[in-house]
Structures are given as structure tokens and as C-alpha cells.
Amino acid sequence: MTGSIxxxxxxxxxxxxxxxxxxxxxxxxxSGELVVLLGPNGAGKSTFVxxxxxxVPIHAGTMLLNGRDxxxxxxxxxxxxxxxxxxxxxxxxxTMTILENxxxxxxxxxxxxxxxxxxxxxxxFPDLAARPSRLAGALSGGQRQMLAVARALALDPPVIILDExxxxxxxxxxxxxxxxxxxxxxxxxxxxxxxxxxxxxxxIASRAVILAEGRIAHEGLPQDLASDPLVGKIYLxxxxxxxxxxx
Amino acid sequence: MNPQFIxxxxxxxxxxxxxxxxxxxxxxILRFSNFAHGELLSWGAxxxxxxxxxxxxxxxxxxxxxxxxxxxxxxPLAAVIAIGLTGLLALAVDAxxxxxxxxxxxxxxxxxxxxxxxxxxxxxxxxxxxxxxxAYFTKALQIAMKLGGGxxxxxxxxxxxxxxxxxxxxxxxxxxxxxxxxxxxxxxxNPALASIAGIDVRRVIRTTWFLGAALACVAGxxxxxxxxxxxxxxxxLLLPLFAAAILGGIGSVPGAMLAGLIxxxxxxxxxxxxxxxxxxxVSFVILIAVLLVRxxxxxxxxx
Numbered sequence: 001m002t003g004s005i006x007x008x009x010x011x012x013x014x015x016x017x018x019x020x021x022x023x024x025x026x027x028x029x030x031s032g033e034l035v036v037l038l039g040p041n042g043a044g045k046s047t048f049v050x051x052x053x054x055x056v057p058i059h060a061g062t063m064l065l066n067g068r069d070x071x072x073x074x075x076x077x078x079x080x081x082x083x084x085x086x087x088x089x090x091x092x093x094x095t096m097t098i099l100e101n102x103x104x105x106x107x108x109x110x111x112x113x114x115x116x117x118x119x120x121x122x123x124x125f126p127d128l129a130a131r132p133s134r135l136a137g138a139l140s141g142g143q144r145q146m147l148a149v150a151r152a153l154a155l156d157p158p159v160i161i162l163d164e165x166x167x168x169x170x171x172x173x174x175x176x177x178x179x180x181x182x183x184x185x186x187x188x189x190x191x192x193x194x195x196x197x198x199x200x201x202x203x204i205a206s207r208a209v210i211l212a213e214g215r216i217a218h219e220g221l222p223q224d225l226a227s228d229p230l231v232g233k234i235y236l237x238x239x240x241x242x243x244x245x246x247x
Numbered sequence: 248m249n250p251q252f253i254x255x256x257x258x259x260x261x262x263x264x265x266x267x268x269x270x271x272x273x274x275x276i277l278r279f280s281n282f283a284h285g286e287l288l289s290w291g292a293x294x295x296x297x298x299x300x301x302x303x304x305x306x307x308x309x310x311x312x313x314x315x316x317x318x319x320x321x322x323p324l325a326a327v328i329a330i331g332l333t334g335l336l337a338l339a340v341d342a343x344x345x346x347x348x349x350x351x352x353x354x355x356x357x358x359x360x361x362x363x364x365x366x367x368x369x370x371x372x373x374x375x376x377x378x379x380x381x382a383y384f385t386k387a388l389q390i391a392m393k394l395g396g397g398x399x400x401x402x403x404x405x406x407x408x409x410x411x412x413x414x415x416x417x418x419x420x421x422x423x424x425x426x427x428x429x430x431x432x433x434x435x436x437n438p439a440l441a442s443i444a445g446i447d448v449r450r451v452i453r454t455t456w457f458l459g460a461a462l463a464c465v466a467g468x469x470x471x472x473x474x475x476x477x478x479x480x481x482x483x484l485l486l487p488l489f490a491a492a493i494l495g496g497i498g499s500v501p502g503a504m505l506a507g508l509i510x511x512x513x514x515x516x517x518x519x520x521x522x523x524x525x526x527x528x529v530s531f532v533i534l535i536a537v538l539l540v541r542x543x544x545x546x547x548x549x550x
Contacts, residue, residue, distance in 0.1 A: 053443050075442035085443045093433050093440065095548055104433055107426045108445050151444060 004028040004064075005190050006052070006083070006159050011061035013051035020059060021047040023214040029192055031158070034185040036201040036222070037194045039211035045194045046088065048211065049161050052192075053085035054078050065159065080108055084152035088163040088194075091148035094137030098128050101136050101147055105154035121150045142173035149180065153189070160184065161192045166200065178204055202226050250397040252515040258404050258473060260511020261411035265466040266484055267491035267503040268418060269459035275435040275498035276455045279358035283340065284463060284488065285481030286369035291333040291464025292471035292480060293377050296384060298332075299325035315402040317387040318472065326468050330461045337460035338453060340365055366482070373478040382476040384468075407469045414465055415504045418458070422500055427454055435498050486527070487514070490534040496547025506545060509533075 007028035014020040021044045029035050037045050050056040052063060054075030063071045065083055073081065093101050102121055106114045122129035125146050136147055145165050152160055162181070166174040174197065182204045185191045195201035202208055202222040210218040210231065218231055225231050266288055273281050302321040303310040309321035344365055348358055391399035400408075422428035433441040434451045442448050463481070470480050491510050495502025514529045537544060 055439055055443065074447070076445050076447050079443060079445035087440065087443070090437055090440060093436050093444075095436050096429070096432060100429055100432075103426075104429050104441075104444050104446065107430070155445070 003030060005031040006063075006065055006192065008052065008063045009061055011048070011051065011063060012059045013047060013056050013061075014059065015056060017057070017059050021056075021214050022051060024061065025211075025214075025216055027209065027216065029159070029190055031190055032185075032188065034181070034191040034193065034204060034206045036205035036208045037192065037211060038198055038201065038208055038225075039217070041196075043211040044214035045211050046163050047214075049085070049163055049192065049194055050087075052161060053083065055085075055087075079155065079157075082155070082157045082159060084155070084157035084160040086145075086148045086152045086160065086162045086165060088165075088167055092136040092139070092144050092151070095135065097133050097135055098139075098147055099132040101151055102128075102132075102154060105151040108155055117154060121154060124153070125150045140173075141169050142176060145169065145173075145177055146180070149184070153184065157189065159190045159192065161194075163194045164196055165193070166195065166197045174200060199226075248519055251399060252519045253512065254394070254398045254400050254404070255518075256512030256515030257408060257508060258400075258511070259514055260508035261408055262466050262470050262473075262507075263484065263487045263491050263511050264504040264507025265411055265414060265462050265469070266481075266488040267495065267507045268415065268500050269462040269466075270488045270492040271495060271497055271499065271503040272431070272455055273459045274492060276431055277345070277358075277452065279355045279362070280489065282359065282362040282485065283365040283369060284362075284459065285483075285485040286366050286373070287333055287337055287460045287463035288467035288470065288481035288484060289373055289476075289478055290336055290369060290467070290481075291329055291460070292467035292476045293373055293382075293478075294332045294336075295322065295325045295329035295464070295468045296377075296382055296471065296476055297325075298328045299384060312385070312387055316406060317385045317389050317401075317403050322384055322468075322472070326465070329468065330464045333460045333464035333467075334457035337456040340369075341452070341456050370478055370482060377478065379478055382471075384472050384476070403472055407473060410465065410469070411504075414462065415500065418462070419500050421458075427451070431455060432498075486534070487511075487530040490530040490537075493542075494533060494537045494544050496544030498548070499544070499546035502544060502546035 009026055011022055011025045012020045013022040025048060037049070039045050047056050051058050054073065058071055061071070062069055065078070065081055068081065070078055070081060070083070093104070099118070102118050103114070106117045109117055127143055128147055128150060136144065139147060149165070165177050165181070169177060178200050181191060181193065193201060193205070202225065205222045208220065208222045208225045209216060210225065218225065266284070269287070270281070270284050273284065299321040302324055309324070310319040312319055344361055345358060348361060389401040389403055391401050393399055422432060430441065430446045430451050431454065433444065433446055434448055438448050467480060470484070487510050491506040492503050494509065495504070495506035510530055510533060513533065514526050517525045517529045
């Protein structure tokens with residue numbers, strides 16, 4: 001791992017200026033890391049990553065990508081700068097075909113390079129290549145996630161952020177999604193992952209950060225957080241019966 | 248029943264359909280009913296009239312009719328310029344009015360009310376500049392040709408049907424085969440996702456305004472050429488335009504065109520069957536029926 005590729009400093013964000021959800025977060029991800037962002041419901045995880053992607057207004061603080069200030073850069077320009085984001089829901093264009101979804105994703109490339117880029121994505125996600133004219137809205141949950149991730153990877157971004165990619169998927173598909181994320185990270189892409197599936201997320205993460213009430217509550221190595229009963233009980237809902245205090 | 252109603256209906260339907268394509272595009276992407284759209288038809292017709300007049304003054308040869316049509320080269324040249332000017336007018340209205348509401352995240356009803364205001368202002372300005380007296384691109388008389396089956400049409404009418412067909416096919420290909428068309432469909436479906444997929448949403452909005460205005464201009468010129476030019480031509484077509492956009496299914500270009508033709512044919516049929524005074528009621532009846540029976544229209548996506 002090398003230096004920080006994505007960082008925030010004192011980031012305050014929320015849909016209304018007087019009702020911030022994210023309260024001054026200082027955070028950084030090193031190049032090549034797979035960082036998992038955990039925390040209870042309402043902790044501000046999704047708002048935080050949406051603010052990074054440009055979908056939630058930022059009211060204070062700064063954000064750097066590869067040393068460049070992208071705090072107030074428009075979302076589509078962040079994509080061109082190398083920041084890819086996969087939302088939790090509605091992450092594909094359902095009324096368009098698989099091919100059209102990918103054509104949109106490669107539209108930033110020179111025309112001569114687009115066909116090869118789509119072929120490379122089909123090689124990486126062979127399930128999508130089988131019927132490129134199929135409507136994205138007709139795909140299964142797992143296939144949709146694959147298409148959403150393929151779309152995000154189309155421009156070979158150095159950083160990809162995923163908001164709960166396992167939500168609503170069957171256990172078998174969830175394990176496939178996590179394998180896919182491991183492979184993406186192994187290929188050199190820095191991954192920031194928001195997850196509720198704590199066990200599976202910690203199993204693939206190189207570092208974990210726990211958010212609570214819009215602030216960073218804990219961070220550390222996955223194995224340390226997983227074995228800390230207090231952290232598990234308070235923030236992750238992973239406490240076992242034997243860890244409960246006696247009545 | 249005289250079969251000529253079919254030709255009359257197709258011609259009226261072509262004008263309605265072209266205008267409705269603009270309505271459906273702006274509605275699906277900008278997400279509000281723009282009641283100023285009719286004024287873009289009127290402005291398109293008057294801008295073409297003004298430019299054609301200027302060209303005719305510069306060179307009298309440009310006004311000499313191109314056989315077998317009733318107009319000279321001044322009109323097609325003026326149409327091209329008027330399309331650009333109407334597009335710029337739409338962009339100016341957006342920049343001055345609607346964009347500030349978008350930035351503030353205003354409710355849809357505020358945008359709709361603002362469009363009413365824009366409609367009144369644009370129409371009043373048109374009346375101030377050109378007066379409300381009817382104007383004509385040409386006063387040359389044309390004899391309708393027999394087409395068979397009891398149908399007749401003038402060369403101008405047949406040309407306008409051809410222009411409509413070419414316009415709709417061009418817009419359909421633009422929407423399905425080009426980057427900007429796919430971007431427009433993406434923004435129509437999910438603007439937030441479109442932005443993080445790398446689409447410049449503001450550019451798409453500008454393109455939508457321009458394209459909708461360009462089609463409105465063509466429809467206005469057609470209406471002006473085949474009937475007459477008045478400041479109220481767009482306003483009078485507003486209900487049929489919205490009825491066609493809703494019947495076709497919001498966002499569907501072929502749907503809007505087909506629905507425009509259906510409404511035009513129904514209007515022409517009503518004129519023959521029950522009288523011209525019922526013509527305006529046809530769009531209203533169709534609009535209510537569609538909203539009650541199939542709100543998503545013929546080709547609209549289920550919500």
C-alpha cells in the first residue's frame with residue numbers, strides 16, 4: 001500500500017444545511033486498500049459515501065482524490081477524475097439494455113476505444129455478455145449488481161465506492177459479490193465498501209472504520225474489531241450470548 | 248362519410264405529433280408540464296416569417312415559388328435559422344426562469360406555474376411585436392391533387408407529412424443510437440444515477456430544451472404554412488399536444504407521434520360526424536379517457 005488516494009477533512013454533509021448527517025469526518029483511504037465502513041442503521045454511512053460521490057450537499061470540509069481537491073466538483077466530473085460509485089439501489093438504468101448501460105459508462109472514452117472497453121467488461125463479467133440486449137430491469141439482483149459494478153469499472157477508476165452491494169441478495173449471490181470485490185481490489189483498485197453484512201465484509205477488508213451518529217467511532221484492523229466484544233455489541237450487533245453481561 | 252377526413256386528420260396529427268414529441272421529451276427529462284411549450288410553436292412560426300421576410304428583401308429570387316410548392320427558398324432557409332433561434336429562446340427562458348427554480352429544488356407546481364407565466368409573457372410579446380392579425384408565409388393558391396381513395400392533398404401538405412416523418416425518425420435514431428440520446432434517456436430514468444455514470448445532466452437539460460424547441464418550431468412553421476400564423480397557434484394546440492404526449496406514454500418519441508396522428512384523425516372524424524364546434528373537445532375526452540383507463544399511455548413504462 002502507498003499514500004492516501006482518497007481523503008476527507010472535517011467533512012460536514014447532509015440534505016439540509018441546518019441538519020447535517022455527517023459531522024466533520026476526517027478519513028482517508030490508502031491506495032490499494034479495501035476499507036469497509038460499518039455501523040448501525042442511521043450512522044450516516046450511506047450519506048457519507050454519497051457526499052463523496054457528489055450526491056449529497058457538502059456544507060463544510062474538504063475532500064481530496066489523488067491530492068486534488070474535489071470537494072465541490074460535479075458528480076460526472078468526479079467519474080472522469082477516477083472516482084466510481086455504486087449506489088445501494090437503483091444502480092442500473094432499468095429501461096435500457098445491458099449494452100446501453102455499458103455504452104453510457106464508456107462514453108467518456110474516445111470512440112475508437114469504446115468497443116474494446118465493453119469487450120473487456122464482458123470478458124470480466126461473462127454473465128452479462130450472454131444477452132447484451134436484455135433489459136437491465138429484467139436482470140436478477142446479483143446480475144444487476146454485476147452490471148452496476150461493471151458500469152463503475154468501465155473507465156478503470158483507481159477508486160470504487162460501493163454502498164451495501166450485498167443488500168437484498170441471497171447468501172450464495174452475496175458470497176459471489178464479495179469474491180468479485182476481492183478480485184477487483186486484487187487487480188489494484190482501491191475499494192471503499194459500506195456494508196451491513198459485517199462478518200463477510202470484515203473477512204475481505206484490509207481495514208475497517210465504524211461510524212456512529214455521523215462520526216468515526218472506531219477504526220482498526222478487521223480482526224481486532226471483530227474480536228472486540230464491546231465494539232461488536234455497541235456498534236455492529238455481533239455480540240454473542242456468552243459476551244452478554246449477567247443479569 | 249367523406250374519406251378526406253383521413254388526410255385532414257393526418258396533417259393535423261403531424262403538427263400535433265411533432266409538438267407532442269417536444270412536450271414528451273421536456274416532460275420526461277425536466278419533470279414538469281411546460282405550458283409555455285405552445286408558445287415555442289408560435290415563436291418558431293413568427294421567427295421563420297421574420298427571417299423569410301428579411302431574406303426576401305435581400306433577394307427577391309428567394310421568394311419565387313419552388314414548383315410544385317407554394318413557397319420559395321426563403322422559407323426553408325428561414326426555417327433552419329428559426330429552428331436555431333427558437334432553440335436559443337428556449338435556452339434563454341430556462342436560464343432566466345426555470346434553472347433558478349431547479350437550483351432551489353422548487354416543487355413541480357412552482358415550475359408549472361412559472362411556465363404559465365412564461366407562456367403569457369411570450370405570447371404578449373409576440374402580439375406586441377407582430378400584432379394579432381393573421382400572417383402568411385405565402386398567399387399563393389395551391390390545387391389539391393387526387394391521391395386515390397377519395398383523398399386529396401396539396402404538394403405543401405404532402406411535403407409537411409414527409410418532413411414530419413423525417414423529423415420523427417431522426418429524433419428516434421438520436422434517442423436510441425447516439426451518446427446524447429442515451430444520456431437523455433438515462434437522465435429521464437434517474438438523474439442522480441446518470442450523474443454518477445458520468446453524464447453531464449445540465450448539458451442534457453440544455454439539449455432537451457433545444458431539441459424540444461426545434462421540433463416546436465417545425466410544427467409551428469407547418470401550422471403557419473398550411474393554415475395561417477397567429478400568436479395563438481401554439482396556445483390553441485396546447486391541449487392536443489399534452490393529450491398526445493400522455494396518450495403516447497411520457498418519454499416515448501414514436502408514442503407521441505402515433506398519438507398525435509390518432510388525435511388528429513379523431514378530431515377530423517369529429518368535425519365530419521358531429522360538427523367543427525366539437526373538435527376541441529376530442530383532445531379533452533381522449534386525455535380524460537387515457538388518464539382513467541391507461542395512465543401510462545400506449546408506450547409508457549409502468550411506474
